[in-house]
Amino acid sequence: MGERTGGFCVPDHLIEAETDTVEIVTLRKSELADWLAGQAESERVWIRSLGFTAEPGAVCLCPGPESRFGRVLFGLPEGDDFWAFAQLPAKLPPGRYRINPEPSPDLAYRAALGWALAGYSFDRYKSRSPKPLPDLAWPQCAERAKVKAAFDAIALVRDLINTPASDMGPAELAAAAEKLAAQFGATCRVIVGDGLLAENYPAIHAVGRAAAAHRRPRLIDLVWGPEQAPKVTLVGKGVCFDTGGLDLKPSSNMKLMKKDMGGAAHVLGLASMIMEARLPVRLRVLIPAVENCVSGDAMRPLDVLATRKGTSVEIGNTDAEGRLILCDALFEACRDKPALLIDIATLTGAARSALGPDLPALFSDDEVLAADILRAGEAEADPLWRLPLYKPYRRMLDSKVADINNANDSPHAGAITAALFLQDFVDPALAWAHLDVLAWNPSGRPGRPEGGEAQGLRALFAVIEERFA
Structure with missing residues (x-):
């Protein structure tokens, strides 16, 4: 490498x-x-x-x-x-x-x-x-520094995703973040297990509590840069393996679920580019890291979960767990009022059905931000495709017993309803973008071997550099 x-x-x-x-x-x-x-x-x-x-x-x-x-x-x-x-x-x-x-x-x-x-x-x-x-x-x-930083970030993303779940659980993902923090002089705090309940991250805890004791859920919180600098916050989905929970995935769908922490890998790769370039920002990286397992302590369909925001969530499907851990992290991210908030997640198969493996789905209610990302994606040959936050579909997430359901029963608009769920936990005053990525090359091509892949990484860095450098 x-x-x-x-x-x-x-x-x-x-x-x-x-x-x-x-x-x-x-x-x-x-x-x-x-x-x-x-x-x-x-x-x-x-x-x-x-x-x-x-x-x-x-x-x-x-x-x-x-x-x-x-x-x-x-x-x-x-x-x-x-x-x-x-x-x-x-x-x-x-x-x-x-x-x-x-x-x-x-x-x-x-x-x-x-x-x-x-x-x-x-x-x-x-x-x-x-x-x-x-x-x-x-x-x-x-530009040697630019080449090296991009190569380093892409290799990091690929390595983390390619590592099997036996060696890349929540603890190992946290260790990778801590190593990156030490490399660039950042701080990295990790809240583990029942500490999530003590510090009011109940949704992260609920998703990860069924895992074995050595794979307890955690929230990784990396901070770098001067306090007075503009704040850029990155949130990445860190489901280190996803069985689907009690709504168990079939084996064909479970096989590649070591890559379900691809969003976490992406934000660590993007953070490495930002820190290597010494951009004048106050960077924060939040990664909820869990394993979605089956055990007697697993969350059940139609359970109602609390969240950090206070919004109650009915569990329509235990396999829609990524948005549950992200909602706690996103609400916390908004507390600092960052100038830019980006989350990245391997969130839905619906986005892949719509756009295929090469095009990450981009969602944003900020027209300028969305246009900037798409333009940078084209310039960097790192393309994305924008899908709408179509508000009338929010009714698909209505619950009779809670504030919101985490999944809809309809076979339609799965990527959009997932993004709308996340939007419920984001301060509307913030510039926010959500990327739904595959993070995987189904087949090899020159420079892009089969396996874990960084998608949208160079485009996002170009936007952040343009806005804050």
Whole structure:
């Protein structure tokens, strides 16, 4: 993944420029004819004989002296493709390479990060090391700190999600937050077990109380930055494993539930980028960390739970537990009146049915904030899609015995009603955004292996940097 140095990872396969490197010539189809015109006839014949036409992602190894290849031609798309360079390392022989001509700062950043992420692998439990990949000399215009911070954050998110629940329970998630806090000089307080009741986090406690004693529920509270700075608060869903509770999931739906703490992983990754960049903000990260288990102490369908806000919640479905732990954390987050409040959660299958695995659902009642996030997602090739907080659907959460139900019986609008539930616990005066993410790649692609994934991370950081830097 990378050698940890100082406050961040040095991405694998990115090296200092050396003279003994092989040139990578980047070409678009529209540029190929003019470029070929300036080359030796023997090289033109070679390139044409191999049928290289600079199709996006195509590679041509050109011969050099002493039976070695002299340079590499690499086809780029006519438009932007953030992941273009992520496919290149797997197509090249081992060695050291440099890009020529020197790319623009934006392309240099994408090339360096894409190359680095192509080398990411989660091999904690493997006895064999992954196949070595070629090295790339840092492009001169690449913003190294930005590349390293993004790589570090994405690798952290992926590692946390990929770790099986046996080794990533509430205690281990808290330990990961404490490690991050120590790295950047932040404070991290953890409220555990019955301490949640003593400090009035009853919904978090109710969801997690059925777990074994060593996996007790907890609230992780990380704080960093000057007290007088604008407040940015991040809330992440930390369900370290979700059986569905008494409304038990079928095995096919339970298999990937180690990733149900993906929201927590995302806010820790985003926090690492904020702290690494030393943005002038007062950062707070709140993570309710639980395991949703089946036992004699588990919450039951149609139970009525108390919440930190005082709102009573009827349990329509024990498998709609994420919004229960988030409602306590969100209400606490509002107490500080942050300038920006963002929550991230692997909340609903309905969002995946609507948007598929690659597009996180974005909900916000703040038009400016929503537009900023969508614009940043497009610019960063880190896309999101906005879904509406359609208030008439709030009636689907009405309860005959409590203030609100945590789930509706209708098969429709599940992502929207989940977001509307959360909105009930958010101060309407605050700039708030909710992201419903999958946090998982169902299949591998260059730079994006199958497994845990960071989604919307770079887009959110760009918005926070633009607003507060």
